[in-house]
Amino acid sequence: MTTMLRVNNVTKQFGGVVAASSVSFTVGDREIVGLIGPNGAGKSTMFNMCTAVLQPTSGEILYKQTRIDGLPPYKVAQLGISRTFQNLQVFKNMTVLENVMIGQHIQSKAGFLSSALRLPSALKEEKTIVENSMEMLKFVGLEDIADVNAGSLPLGKQRLLELARALATRPSLLLLDEIAAGLNHKETQQMTDLIRQIRDQGISVFVVEHDMDLVMTLSDKVIVLDQGEKIAEGTPQEVQNDPRVISAYLGADMEEDQAG
Amino acid sequence: MFKQNKTWLGYFAFVALVLILPLVVTKSYYISIATFAGIYTIVAVGLGLLMGYAGQISLGQAAFFGIGAYTSAVLTTQFALNPWISLVFAMLLPAVLAYIMGHTMSRLSGYYLAMATLALGIIIHAVLVEWKSVTKGASGLYGIPKIELFGFAFKQGVSYYYLTWIIAAIVILITINIIHSRVGRALRSIHGSEIAANAMGVDTGKFKMNVFIYSAALAGLAGFLFTHMNYSINPSSFGLDASIQFVTMVVLGGMTSVWGAVLGAILVQLIKIFIHTLGEHIPFVTSEFEHVIFGAILMAVIIFMPKGLFPTIASLFGKKGHRQTAAEEVQG
Numbered sequence: 109m110t111t112m113l114r115v116n117n118v119t120k121q122f123g124g125v126v127a128a129s130s131v132s133f134t135v136g137d138r139e140i141v142g143l144i145g146p147n148g149a150g151k152s153t154m155f156n157m158c159t160a161v162l163q164p165t166s167g168e169i170l171y172k173q174t175r176i177d178g179l180p181p182y183k184v185a186q187l188g189i190s191r192t193f194q195n196l197q198v199f200k201n202m203t204v205l206e207n208v209m210i211g212q213h214i215q216s217k218a219g220f221l222s223s224a225l226r227l228p229s230a231l232k233e234e235k236t237i238v239e240n241s242m243e244m245l246k247f248v249g250l251e252d253i254a255d256v257n258a259g260s261l262p263l264g265k266q267r268l269l270e271l272a273r274a275l276a277t278r279p280s281l282l283l284l285d286e287i288a289a290g291l292n293h294k295e296t297q298q299m300t301d302l303i304r305q306i307r308d309q310g311i312s313v314f315v316v317e318h319d320m321d322l323v324m325t326l327s328d329k330v331i332v333l334d335q336g337e338k339i340a341e342g343t344p345q346e347v348q349n350d351p352r353v354i355s356a357y358l359g360a361d362m363e364e365d366q367a368g
Numbered sequence: 369m370f371k372q373n374k375t376w377l378g379y380f381a382f383v384a385l386v387l388i389l390p391l392v393v394t395k396s397y398y399i400s401i402a403t404f405a406g407i408y409t410i411v412a413v414g415l416g417l418l419m420g421y422a423g424q425i426s427l428g429q430a431a432f433f434g435i436g437a438y439t440s441a442v443l444t445t446q447f448a449l450n451p452w453i454s455l456v457f458a459m460l461l462p463a464v465l466a467y468i469m470g471h472t473m474s475r476l477s478g479y480y481l482a483m484a485t486l487a488l489g490i491i492i493h494a495v496l497v498e499w500k501s502v503t504k505g506a507s508g509l510y511g512i513p514k515i516e517l518f519g520f521a522f523k524q525g526v527s528y529y530y531l532t533w534i535i536a537a538i539v540i541l542i543t544i545n546i547i548h549s550r551v552g553r554a555l556r557s558i559h560g561s562e563i564a565a566n567a568m569g570v571d572t573g574k575f576k577m578n579v580f581i582y583s584a585a586l587a588g589l590a591g592f593l594f595t596h597m598n599y600s601i602n603p604s605s606f607g608l609d610a611s612i613q614f615v616t617m618v619v620l621g622g623m624t625s626v627w628g629a630v631l632g633a634i635l636v637q638l639i640k641i642f643i644h645t646l647g648e649h650i651p652f653v654t655s656e657f658e659h660v661i662f663g664a665i666l667m668a669v670i671i672f673m674p675k676g677l678f679p680t681i682a683s684l685f686g687k688k689g690h691r692q693t694a695a696e697e698v699q700g
Contacts, residue, residue: 213553
């Protein structure tokens with residue numbers, strides 16, 4: 109199995125705080141990998157390093173054979189990695205359709221000049237972008253509200269929109285940041301189905317989740333972080349029965365209870 | 369696609385209005401004011417794209433305007449170049465300067481561009497005043513030749529009005545095309561969420577830079593038209609107050625639409641006429657009074673109508689402005 113994403117001995121420090129400590133793992137081709145851990149485990153930091161938003165203090169991150177740590181995020185996207193955002197980042201100033209059309213940005217190439225002159229090539233390209241984008245909207249079930257302003261959508265639909273937008277870049281690796289956060293049971297179910305279909309289309313999926321349920325039902329492999337360290341890796345079954353994982357979660361729950 | 373048809377209808381209606389105006393308004397004072405409106409429209413359209421779409425503010429647009437004006441003035445008077453050739457340099461020089469500025473600040477983030485352009489405006493104005501061997505200092509350059517086309521000289525008046533507005537109409541058309549394209553969409557996405565735009569593969573830094581260069585080149589073009597409208601130019605037209613007037617035009621009209629910038633440029637000229645007329649009757653209303661008025665307008669619009677006039681009017685007619693307010697940008 110080819111490796112899509114390889115995180116190699118990655119450490120990240122913020123001043124004295126170690127958010128990741130020599131973490132290594134891989135995401136294989138057509139694999140759904142879940143990254144879980146209690147609050148403050150360093151999931152978001154790890155996610156942000158995989159999308160090149162943050163740079164590791166040491167270690168390396170490779171996509172296929174290319175090092176992506178240190179690259180600007182737009183280049184990482186151009187290589188074939190796409191993502192969604194935990195704190196939703198839909199373009200609120202644009203319609204649902206236009207949001208997905210931005211996803212097609214790297215699939216198209218009209219520049220200032222050909223746009224300014226409305227060259228036939230640019231117009232033809234626009235038509236293709238609209239068609240492809242509508243296809244993506246159909247996939248997530250938002251085609252009926254294509255012309256609605258994206259900012260007016262409820263949270264669940266905004267998550268679907270982000271998924272469609274991310275898919276529109278035609279990625280080989282899709283990174284989902286707490287994609288089920290704030291979704292109700294039915295919406296989570298729909299999301300789970302969609303992620304399976306995405307994988308079946310040949311896209312590798314890396315899911316970062318605070319909530320265990322979605323990860324455990326979907327993942328081929330689960331990685332558990334606690335306080336910046338990888339404490340377990342394996343099938344959902346293996347991970348669930350791992351005593352270190354249980355204590356990490358129970359410990360975290362107890363701390364939360366005390367705090368609450 | 370429907371939206372696009374509406375845009376074209378608006379565009380042709382506007383062009384028709386511009387063509388008819390000199391048949392209705394014949395007083396030469398008004399024609400020259402309307403010509404200035406066309407020149408400033410060109411600056412405002414570029415600045416509007418920068419502010420409303422790339423989310424950056426330039427407080428030194430008068431510097432690019434001035435460089436365009438002086439480049440053409442110097443080349444045509446001291447080197448006897450044909451104005452059409454000097455036009456190339458009048459647009460190229462501001463563009464290159466914008467490129468260098470944008471490049472050194474590689475990411476053009478936050479308010480750095482506003483600060484840097486503010487400084488640029490002050491420096492360029494000082495250069496125009498002090499570099500006497502080339503610019504002739506505060507008294508300025510005179511004897512600037514008229515623009516000619518196929519032996520026809522565009523003298524001040526109706527012919528120059530048409531020359532200016534035809535060029536302005538082309539600029540508006542090109543800018544609308546850019547907005548309704550992949551490039552415009554990418555720009556709007558940057559304004560919507562820069563982090564998401566980046567994650568979708570949009571090279572946000574490059575797009576912002578290109579808009580900055582475009583706005584500088586347009587200011588240079590406007591400077592060229594300004595120079596050849598007049599027999600002489602001096603640095604007083606290219607100071608900080610001119611830069612602020614450009615920003616006022618964009619904010620007043622609305623920075624999220626090309627038409628906002630056009631409306632703003634025209635309104636500022638109308639306000640000038642109003643103050644001028646007022647000054648004939650009230651002694652303390654001098655041209656200095658303009659600064660007070662423009663400052664007050666700028667504040668009032670930002671507080672009460674952050675989207676600017678055009679989107680506000682458009683929404684009154686039920687046409688939903690498809691761009692979000694620029695207030696987010698102003699309010700940080």
